[in-house]
Amino acid sequence: MTVPVVILLDGVLYAVVLFLVAAGLTLVYGVMRILNIAHGSLYALGAYAGTFLVVAYLRTGGPAPLMYPALLAGALLAGAITGPLVERLLLRPIYAREEVVQLLVTYSLFLILEDVMKLIWGVNPFYVAGPYALLGTVSIAGVRYAWYQLLLILVALGTGILVSLAIRGTRLGRMMIAVTTDREISAALGINVGRVCTLAFTAGAVLAALGGALVGPLIAVAPGISVEAIVLAFAVVVIGGLGSLEGAALGALIVGITRAAAVQLFPEVELATVYLIMVAVLLFRPRGLFGELEVRRI
């Protein structure tokens, strides 16, 4: 009886984090038509910045609960600083180039960011158990589960809902939908397309960094997590349909549960099962589960 519960809990946990990262990836793709290979690096950057700020804060000896805002602040800073810089300096000059060139540029960015992180935080893994240990554990159907993990699920879900509401409900969100649907017409209507792109990319970067920072206390933050993140996030957005936010949510749930099940039942083929599902989805729906909605992509 415990195994299904563990699979479900872990699966949902993986899913919400993956959703944050994949939502950023799909948002950037939807608005800018660029698949950002360095997106996983933004996730890693968030994980590093968040846990680093927590460690720095705990050293000052302030009240312990304030480390949660520190964790979130790390993610926000990482995303909000890197996002506009990358979009303005690196991506703007290549909007008109071919897809292949855009992929190569973001790949170069991935290489650069990997070493930047090694230079700042070193190559040794970072373990920060503070935020995890402080809240203690709870027993759910006979499985001991950390309160932090439940909190994480709530925060990630809340963020996801907030983002989709913001895209549908606010002026800026609607401008993003307009640019996604037709770049030229939006420009003709007076939308500052460049600014929308910068904002969309920054939002994507913050989402990825947030995913990294939230999961940071649960994992060993070390070089290599960025690759894992982009590989899984790619599977998620492909299953859901590139550019679709609902698709990313469904894809994240599928990938999260599958991964949790594979880790429990057949640990050797964990990654392979995720990709087998992706291939199966693509065979029947080449544009992903929500990919057909060409008219409106986010």
Added chain:
Amino acid sequence: MRPGPVLSLLAVAAFGVAPLLLPSWVMFLLTLALAKSVVVLAIALLLRGGLVSFGHGMFFAAGAYTVGLGMKWFGLQEALVLAALGVLVSAGVAALLGLFIARYRGIFFAMLNMAISMVIYALLLKLYWVTGGTDGLGIRTPTILGITPDRLNLRLVMYYFTLALTAPAFYVVDRFWHSPLGFMLRAVRDNEVRVEYMGSSVGRVIYASYILSGALGGLSGILTGFSVGHIVPELAYWTTSGEFVFAAILGGAARIPGPLVGSISFEFLKSYAYKYAAYTWQMTLGVAMLLIILFMPTGLWTISELLTRQVRPWPPSSKPAR
């Protein structure tokens, strides 16, 4: 520029006499560069069709692991038999995956290749009772045409063995690019829909190119495995594939000598970056790649063309493919 037969023979001859002139550490790097130039060529082959693969490490690994497993489990010793087997296996892998992947272009093509190579990497890592896991597999000195090479000249023999298989690979791709199928691949890059209008099958062109590219990737892995003597799952890791793409861009993918120039410059760049910038060598690569993409999109090889251009103007009809 298509090097004529005279120029090509001269190049092969230059590589043939290189061991007389160069120190042994350079020869080792050159052996590796030659071996890897074949997979860079495989990337360039697809780039001509506007397709970039971030997963050629899987064919590279398929070739190398065929050799390693063939030696470990089937006691095969003959290098040519192992090489033939490795090329067959990697072509087979490409034929199987191509059924699926050849349907995609652009981002999907790039990322699906990467995704599947990551799966193969994970399998090589986790099925350790077959593949040796992270320890990898050792590759013993093979026999070549039944003769066991002398331990003293081993490196020299491996160099010539590599050269002997690399040169034909370049010849084959040159022939392919100048065959109807090769021209069709270029047309697919320019306008896929019109190729269909002409009554040609885009799917068939890409599928055939993909299999040839996979076979070349395998050959490269085989040669690299023989000259390094040890293979690890990282051969299939996506950053390995990324390095191949980098080398292709560095040399320029539009001309036959490009991949060779790219692979040699890459091996030397990498070994110097390791020496002088051990902690920032990925960054060095990234910056170099950005500079090339933004300012020299046709690669290093075209520098020579710029120099010869005033002597022999380039016909406007054959503008550079990239």
